[in-house]
Amino acid sequence: MMAGNDRTSLEVLDFTARDAAAAPAVKHYGEALVEAARRDPRIVCLTADLTLPTETDLFRDTFPERFHQVGIAEANMVGIAGGLARCGEIPFVHSFCVFATRRCYDQIAMQVAYPRANVKIVGVIPGLTTLLGVSHQAIDDLALMRALPNMTVIEPCGQGDVRAAVAAAAAHEGPVYLRLKRADGSDEPAPATSDFRIGKMQVLRRGADGLLVACGMMVAIALRAAETLAREGISLTVVDMSTVKPLDPELVALARTVPLVVAAENHSIIGGLGSAVAELLLEEGVDVAFRRVGVGDTFAEGGSTGYLFEKYGLSERAIIDTIKSLRQRRRR
Amino acid sequence: MHDRASGDRQPAPRTTDVEELARIARSLRRDVINLVAPTGQGYVQQGLGAADLFAILYFSELRLDPLDPEWPDRDRFLLSTAHNTAIFYATLAARGLVDREALHSYCGDGSPFEINASERVGTVIEATLGSLGQGLSVGIGMALAARRRRSPARTYVLLGDGELQEGQLWEAALFAGSARLSNLCLIVDDNQMQVEGHIDQVVTVAPIDAKFAAFGWSVETVDGHDISALLAGLERARGRERPTCLVARTLAGKGVPSLEGLLAHNLKLPSPVAAKALSELSQIAGEGPR
Numbered sequence: 001m002m003a004g005n006d007r008t009s010l011e012v013l014d015f016t017a018r019d020a021a022a023a024p025a026v027k028h029y030g031e032a033l034v035e036a037a038r039r040d041p042r043i044v045c046l047t048a049d050l051t052l053p054t055e056t057d058l059f060r061d062t063f064p065e066r067f068h069q070v071g072i073a074e075a076n077m078v079g080i081a082g083g084l085a086r087c088g089e090i091p092f093v094h095s096f097c098v099f100a101t102r103r104c105y106d107q108i109a110m111q112v113a114y115p116r117a118n119v120k121i122v123g124v125i126p127g128l129t130t131l132l133g134v135s136h137q138a139i140d141d142l143a144l145m146r147a148l149p150n151m152t153v154i155e156p157c158g159q160g161d162v163r164a165a166v167a168a169a170a171a172h173e174g175p176v177y178l179r180l181k182r183a184d185g186s187d188e189p190a191p192a193t194s195d196f197r198i199g200k201m202q203v204l205r206r207g208a209d210g211l212l213v214a215c216g217m218m219v220a221i222a223l224r225a226a227e228t229l230a231r232e233g234i235s236l237t238v239v240d241m242s243t244v245k246p247l248d249p250e251l252v253a254l255a256r257t258v259p260l261v262v263a264a265e266n267h268s269i270i271g272g273l274g275s276a277v278a279e280l281l282l283e284e285g286v287d288v289a290f291r292r293v294g295v296g297d298t299f300a301e302g303g304s305t306g307y308l309f310e311k312y313g314l315s316e317r318a319i320i321d322t323i324k325s326l327r328q329r330r331r332r
Numbered sequence: 333m334h335d336r337a338s339g340d341r342q343p344a345p346r347t348t349d350v351e352e353l354a355r356i357a358r359s360l361r362r363d364v365i366n367l368v369a370p371t372g373q374g375y376v377q378q379g380l381g382a383a384d385l386f387a388i389l390y391f392s393e394l395r396l397d398p399l400d401p402e403w404p405d406r407d408r409f410l411l412s413t414a415h416n417t418a419i420f421y422a423t424l425a426a427r428g429l430v431d432r433e434a435l436h437s438y439c440g441d442g443s444p445f446e447i448n449a450s451e452r453v454g455t456v457i458e459a460t461l462g463s464l465g466q467g468l469s470v471g472i473g474m475a476l477a478a479r480r481r482r483s484p485a486r487t488y489v490l491l492g493d494g495e496l497q498e499g500q501l502w503e504a505a506l507f508a509g510s511a512r513l514s515n516l517c518l519i520v521d522d523n524q525m526q527v528e529g530h531i532d533q534v535v536t537v538a539p540i541d542a543k544f545a546a547f548g549w550s551v552e553t554v555d556g557h558d559i560s561a562l563l564a565g566l567e568r569a570r571g572r573e574r575p576t577c578l579v580a581r582t583l584a585g586k587g588v589p590s591l592e593g594l595l596a597h598n599l600k601l602p603s604p605v606a607a608k609a610l611s612e613l614s615q616i617a618g619e620g621p622r
Contacts, residue, residue, distance in 0.1 A: 044480075065480065066480070068476065070507055071503075071506070071507065071510075073500075073503035073504075073506070073507065075465075075469070075499075075500040075503060076469045076472075076500055076503035076504045076507055078469070079466050079468075079469020079470050079472070079473065079500065079504065080469050080470070080472045080473040080476065080504075080507075081473060082459065082469070082470050082473060083459070083469065083470040083471060083472060083473020083474040083475075083476070083477065084473040084474075084476060084477050085473070086458065086459060086470070086473070086474065087404075087473070087474055087477030087478065088404075088477070089477055089480075091473075106463055106466075107466060107469070107500070110460060110461070110462075110463050110466060111459065111460075111466060111469075111470060114460055115451060115459070115460060
């Protein structure tokens with residue numbers, strides 16, 4: 001409790017619903033950005049009144065002269081980034097996923113994607129991971145960014161890959177969209193090293209009965225589903241497809257070795273990872289049963305992440321049911 | 333390669349000879365007619381109206397090097413109303429920044445000289461604009477970059493009064509004023525014209541000067557055809573500690589009496605009209621019909 005006018009003990013929320021028992025969050029993204037900026041003086045950082053939630057306070061405090069607070073004006077932020085990039089700087093622009101993409105789509109198309117500007121668009125709060133409500137939920141950002149020529153789209157998971165993805169995005173010449181879950185202290189320990197490379201899938205486990213392709217937060221859920229099914233004698237290959245565009249063409253050969261493929265994403269089933277996988281496999285003539293797991297063609301609402309993931313089918317149970325139903329269909 | 337040190341190239345202003353700049357502007361107006369007439373495509377009234385602005389910017393104010401278009405410390409010019417290319421291309425050609433012969437492909441299939449200027453033309457098109465409202469934001473980025481590397485380069489953005497109806501423009505105006513971007517100069521080509529006619533019949537943007545002043549800018553309203561006044565305004569802008577907005581009152585079709593004041597966003601130019609326009613321009617110049 002606060003005593004008198006002493007407000008120093010008050011805490012403020014920062015838009016992330018953390019488990020009260022969770023450890024203090026390590027700012028993997030924020031630290032990685034500072035590390036990249038130490039290596040490359042061209043890197044500058046822009047934020048639209050969301051410095052703490054995007055972990056860019058670390059950058060602000062380390063490189064104040066390379067930090068631009070633009071206020072609540074995402075379209076202007078992206079245009080500014082385009083101008084900075086044309087003068088040789090490497091702007092990393094930050095907001096929530098929904099505002100970093102849908103809110104300023106034309107600006108990204110014209111001032112970032114078309115000119116292949118060396119701008120990195122970084123969004124936090126992917127998909128259904130916010131209590132705030134539908135206004136803050138990005139269920140179409142992968143689809144929007146994927147549709148833009150010249151855009152690379154990355155959704156890594158795990159602290160090792162997040163850090164590696166930041167370094168890779170900084171080194172990549174051209175536009176990148178980085179879709180990040182904020183570190184919330186609940187992360188499972190991950191190795192400090194990473195095999196992450198732009199455009200390369202990572203095979204996390206191998207099995208002959210099916211292929212699960214996931215990105216971002218759905219990777220851990222896909223792995224849990226695979227473990228559960230393994231106990232029932234169904235063995236799955238699980239792929240972390242952290243680069244949604246360009247999609248790793250090696251997926252084709254892997255898909256030819258299994259009877260069914262399921263793609264799982266914290267995003268609408270329209271236009272994101274599942275669509276990308278379907279396009280690739282169908283065009284390559286891969287004869288395989290296929291389903292998408294993701295948010296159906298619907299808007300959601302605010303709620304805890306666990307609640308929303310269950311309600312909208314982004315769950316271990318949804319993946320297991322999908323796999324089993326595909327196996328049934330093949331038997332008929 | 334150049335042996336000239338950066339900063340020695342064309343210190344602004346390049347010339348303040350009002351007669352010379354007026355002669356250049358008349359010549360650019362002829363180029364506008366000649367560029368648009370063959371295809372009937374392009375923007376005539378806006379080009380004629382902005383000819384004095386372009387003549388002053390490219391032949392007096394902007395620090396550029398036609399022999400080295402990518403000179404890092406060059407001034408940047410952004411035409412946010414990127415469709416106003418007849419005058420833009422004519423000016424670039426006259427200043428030696430694009431090949432005048434190549435301009436013959438203007439508006440043809442496969443030509444880099446599209447109606448909406450794009451960077452396919454080359455570095456002289458500093459950004460691909462034309463989706464209205466975006467130019468000032470890009471200019472802010474360029475001005476911030478120059479400020480960080482302590483470059484003397486200034487950034488100039490030219491946009492239309494109708495474009496002020498775009499919301500992003502006001503996000504940018506707010507930021508530039510707040511950041512006191514003294515190396516940024518916005519010129520509003522205030523021709524009171526947009527696609528559907530007079531701006532006040534669509535959505536009024538006046539008073540432009542009071543709006544920018546309230547957003548933290550230095551503002552001057554000038555006659556967009558008074559070369560001396562424009563030169564003086566640009567001179568003062570270079571010495572300020574805040575961004576400057578020059579509201580240049582222009583007349584659509586300026587210089588061709590039979591077209592002056594005609595608010596036609598997309599005027600076609602059949603050959604009799606073009607010939608009459610060229611004749612009028614020559615008479616004004618005291619050169620007699622040609």
